[in-house]
Amino acid sequence: MIRLVILGAPGSGKGTHTYKIAKQYNLKHVVVGDAVKAEIRNKTKLGKIMYEYTSVGKFVPSDIVIDVLKSQVKDLEGFDGYIIDTAPINLEQKEAMKDFIIDGVIWLKVENYDMLRERILNRLICPKCRRVTTKSKHPEKICPCCGATLEQRYDDNEETFQKRIAQYEEKTLPVIREYQKQGIVIEINAEQEKKDVYAEICDKLNKFLEEKLKV
Numbered sequence: 001m002i003r004l005v006i007l008g009a010p011g012s013g014k015g016t017h018t019y020k021i022a023k024q025y026n027l028k029h030v031v032v033g034d035a036v037k038a039e040i041r042n043k044t045k046l047g048k049i050m051y052e053y054t055s056v057g058k059f060v061p062s063d064i065v066i067d068v069l070k071s072q073v074k075d076l077e078g079f080d081g082y083i084i085d086t087a088p089i090n091l092e093q094k095e096a097m098k099d100f101i102i103d104g105v106i107w108l109k110v111e112n113y114d115m116l117r118e119r120i121l122n123r124l125i126c127p128k129c130r131r132v133t134t135k136s137k138h139p140e141k142i143c144p145c146c147g148a149t150l151e152q153r154y155d156d157n158e159e160t161f162q163k164r165i166a167q168y169e170e171k172t173l174p175v176i177r178e179y180q181k182q183g184i185v186i187e188i189n190a191e192q193e194k195k196d197v198y199a200e201i202c203d204k205l206n207k208f209l210e211e212k213l214k215v
């Protein structure tokens with residue numbers, strides 16, 4: 001069983017790479033935000049509770065978000081594990097996830113924020129198959145994988161970008177530091193070309209998993 005978390009600043013490539021990692025390693029791809037939205041849409045017990053928060057513009061409390069995660073990873077039939085994109089994003093969520101076994105944390109590290117801004121403002125995502133691509137590559141906005149209409153995420157704009165970077169530095173970096181103390185962070189230089197980032201992920205992840213098997 002492989003249980004992973006992927007973390008990184010907005011625009012660091014989490015969506016793209018998680019999609020590929022999940023396919024290659026046969027992992028269930030758990031996108032936290034999508035899972036929350038699906039529960040609300042399907043009016044499940046958790047969904048109804050969360051709707052009471054989101055409908056008035058409040059954040060859903062961490063323990064409820066983590067309950068959603070638990071229900072997502074409960075059924076792993078046909079998978080060799082899971083990769084969670086993106087949680088825990090703050091120490092409170094990390095605490096709420098203390099019952100989760102996390103084997104490794106893939107950290108897509110980017111320090112050049114101008115690069116992140118450019119990536120985000122150019123980004124398109126497929127609502128159907130999660131493929132992430134760019135306006136420059138697909139100006140016609142058709143998903144190259146499944147043919148659905150590509151969308152810009154509603155929060156991919158300058159103002160939200162600044163807020164998300166500040167949040168990441170203030171809330172998520174401390175989580176990564178905690179995992180570093182546990183010795184389970186797989187640090188990736190995500191400032192490289194996409195294919196080189198992915199090659200580094202596979203290389204380091206394979207070594208990490210080999211080490212884990214030895215123990």
Ligand SMILES: [Zn+2]
Nearest residue numbers: 126129143146
């Ligand atoms: Zn698609």
